[in-house]
Amino acid sequence: MALSWGDLPVGRVLRLAGVDSPIDANVMELLLDPLPETGPAVITYAATEGDSVSEFVESILCELEILAIGLFPAWLPEGEKLSGPGGGGVAAARILAMRLASSTRHFGPFLADLAARAIQHRGPLVPGQRGPKGRSFPAESRAAGLARVIASTFGRESAALVIYVPEKLTSHGETLLVAGCEWLAHRSGMGIWLVSPELRRVETRYLKVPAAVRRLAEEMTAPPITARVGVPPITGRPHPGSVVEQAMEAALAECGWAHGRTWNQTYQSKDPLFVMVRTDLMWVPEKCVVELDGPEHETFAQMERDQIRDRHLERDGFTVLRFTNQQVMGDLRAVLRHIEGFLRGRRLGMSEGAG
Structure with a gap:
């Protein structure tokens, strides 16, 4: 059995x-x-x-x-x-x-x-x-x-x-x-x-x-x-073994606009044939997913897998923002500006839609 x-x-x-x-x-x-x-x-x-x-x-x-x-x-x-x-x-x-x-x-x-x-x-x-x-x-x-x-x-x-x-x-x-x-x-x-x-x-x-x-x-x-x-990640926390996630969270903790984020959250697509996925960083109300990609994401097979994941998330209304580890560690401010700009725009659209 x-x-x-x-x-x-x-x-x-x-x-x-x-x-x-x-x-x-x-x-x-x-x-x-x-x-x-x-x-x-x-x-x-x-x-x-x-x-x-x-x-x-x-x-x-x-x-x-x-x-x-x-x-x-x-x-x-x-x-x-x-x-x-x-x-x-x-x-x-x-x-x-x-x-x-x-x-x-x-x-x-x-x-x-x-x-x-x-x-x-x-x-x-x-x-x-x-x-x-x-x-x-x-x-x-x-x-x-x-x-x-x-x-x-x-x-x-x-x-x-x-x-x-x-x-x-x-x-x-x-x-x-x-x-x-x-x-x-x-x-x-x-x-x-x-x-x-x-x-x-x-x-x-x-x-x-x-x-x-x-x-x-x-x-x-x-x-x-x-x-x-x-070791698997802990829901709600950056991965204990990831210097990149730890650095990102330390920076986000100082940003007032970054409220509502959740690390390593599981998500089940509306498509029952697709496996449950874990996102690196997510803002659920704004339907924003941020993925931090290490060198393993540069292989052809992993890139295909990432594209499949992203398409399923996008069909459910999410926008997926991907950054490499080099981008985060090399120019963290630019990464934060990109995320902040997207979230502010999404929140503005949500407030106008509610009005």
Whole structure:
């Protein structure tokens, strides 16, 4: 029986497969962006073959800790009001974390340490970087604590880790990987879901892949999986790993005309055959969508996909404004003037129409 995201069990290791087509990186990208409304918070991880179970587990826990630090303050209410390490921010972060843990399932000492490290870090995620060191907690405590932080960040009851299994994995490497995944699932409570053509000793569950997703995935060039950890955006916030979105939001926060914006909002086209999409930045009443395009948008397949998305949005009355990352970081004022001019014109037309 084919399952949806909300039907997949957590706390277990599973191999994901499609009913009518294989599950690969392209399919996963489309299934997880935007993050499904049902089921756990889903993080992706590109595994490498390790020499031991402990090495494999430690590599994942380190990456998840960096991720959790980068997601701060989304998981700690009032955390964004705190000052940096030079003021009383670290102590205040510890107090807020302990207070939160007293009324939730979080482990207080671990959460307090993580909050203090996040205050010391302060900045968007940078691939491959290492955050500030904290107290030494057992791997079991780290696994369970990080799973709860990630789930709470996205307002979910649980979390799952989708692991891309390396190609041409040796028999020994497969044994180590599966053993490490079993440990993580048991100790953290996360779902550990593997994307691999074939794996021994792992139960396979079949996932529903909508026809629209299959069609788009076939048109996409197979992407190289370079990021160790992939994290979905948080609705209402700029992406924690995007320097460009962070810079744009910092500038918009100073602009009175930018009120009513929402980051990383999902939108379902009126066309039922088209997949739900996530927009980078949206003003809903003005029907304005702003997309910030990185280098991956320069490929022919991605440009075609963007054009399809834009046409569906435009049919529903939206105007899509696209800017490259280079435009935002190189001449942010010009980008803001363009958006401001459009919004003021659209608002003027709305007020005249209402009159």
